[in-house]
Amino acid sequence: MSELEARVLPEATLARLTQYLRALNALEAQGLERTSSGVLAKEAGVNPSILRKDLSWLGSYGTRGVGYVVRELAEHISRTLGLNQDWKVAILGAGNLGRALSGYAGFTSRGFNVKAILDVDPALIGEPVGALRVEPISELATVVAREEINIAVLAVPGDAAQDLVDSLADLSVRSVLSFAPKPLKVPTGMNLRRVDLSTELQILAYLAVQG
Missing domain, CATH: 3.40.50.720 (NAD(P)-binding Rossmann-like Domain)
Incomplete structure (x- = not known):
């Protein structure tokens, strides 16, 4: 298990990750392949700086000027939350x-x-x-x-x-x-x-x- 996988995320961050996942799924349903931290934060109802701080716990999944790949980030959050298990x-x-x-x-x-x-x-x-x-x-x-x-x-x-x-x-x-x-x-x-x-x-x- 990597250091990142072994890290225990703050409870408030965990709660917000579920909001980001819901927002990402909604964006994907709209046909969007990429999104920015500003758009994702607005969809999730949080401040963009808080979103970027939360996602920093997961590693580097965004590119400055390009943003996030919606499906890739959603899958990573799902794995982090254990949603890939039965x-x-x-x-x-x-x-x-x-x-x-x-x-x-x-x-x-x-x-x-x-x-x-x-x-x-x-x-x-x-x-x-x-x-x-x-x-x-x-x-x-x-x-x-x-x-x-x-x-x-x-x-x-x-x-x-x-x-x-x-x-x-x-x-x-x-x-x-x-x-x-x-x-x-x-x-x-x-x-x-x-x-x-x-x-x-x-x-x-x-x-x-x-x-």
Whole structure:
């Protein structure tokens, strides 16, 4: 592994790389083969100097006066983000949120394949959710092994989330996206991202009042 590949990128840079990738894909869809840092920054909604600094982490992929090759830069960002790998997702929780997430087209288009949806409610077991059927959470180990799950999404109440994180850790699932409305303890080696919708709404309410 090279020094560049081994480098850990700042979290803010990682978040912006996803914006650049989305912008590059949009530019490619418009038929553009090259773009400048100014155009790409505008499409991504960031300052051009920040964009150039972020891309400097990836090495030299632009040419002064010429700009960036859209497809080449998009592919490099995809490799950096690990999107060239096969990501197989299990959604834990088949309520309204879990069902909505399972049908989100953005997962598949970005290389994340939802392979299973599970729930604890006996009334939901066997129910169709898109091309899937709800499976019992008691079969989590079987599902993880069968589908080679490497990412789990928690769409469950807060009280159930910690036990599921512990179970996923035992099953060597190291990447978890949690919508559970509470902090969770994770073991060393597990990466957990938390999306707290109520917190985001509260921040919007504060900003609206201040504005």
